[in-house]
Amino acid sequence: MKEIAQNEYYELAYDEAKNRVYWTMKGFWRNMSVVPDFNKDWDTIQEMTKQGFTIFGNLSKLKTMPEEVSHAQDERQKKLLEGGCSKVSCMVDSAVTKMTLNKALEGSGMDKILQYFDDKFDAESWLDK
Numbered sequence: 001m002k003e004i005a006q007n008e009y010y011e012l013a014y015d016e017a018k019n020r021v022y023w024t025m026k027g028f029w030r031n032m033s034v035v036p037d038f039n040k041d042w043d044t045i046q047e048m049t050k051q052g053f054t055i056f057g058n059l060s061k062l063k064t065m066p067e068e069v070s071h072a073q074d075e076r077q078k079k080l081l082e083g084g085c086s087k088v089s090c091m092v093d094s095a096v097t098k099m100t101l102n103k104a105l106e107g108s109g110m111d112k113i114l115q116y117f118d119d120k121f122d123a124e125s126w127l128d129k
Helices: 037-049 068-083 095-108 119-126
Strands: 002-006 008-014 020-027 056-062 087-091 114-117
Touching: 002 037, 008 037, 037 068, 056 095, 056 119, 068 095, 087 119, 114 119
Parallel strands: 020 056, 056 087, 087 114
Antiparallel strands: 002 008, 008 020
16 A cells, blocks of 8 residues: 555545555545645556556545535546546545535536445445455
């Protein structure tokens, strides 16, 4: 596992053997200025991935996203799809967070390859299929 970033707002790592990105969003991002390396970190990890990569997203510690943050996520999701992402499993605890995510996912087209989970084992198993 190659750790790309770990800070108070997110963690990003890549498992080359599984061709899987591990993405954890944490807390409340008031705007994108609190995560100045967001795009650089994602660009770094996308250079490592191979066609058909998967993403395990843990958003269970994320609070609601302001419009600017949601827009940045939407733009990154489009780049991930263009870069060959094939499946995304996402763990969320809040119905409000899920509603916010659904809006962004529909805008990027990622809603077609994403499934929500409550259990990490189930999320990983689905990605492994």
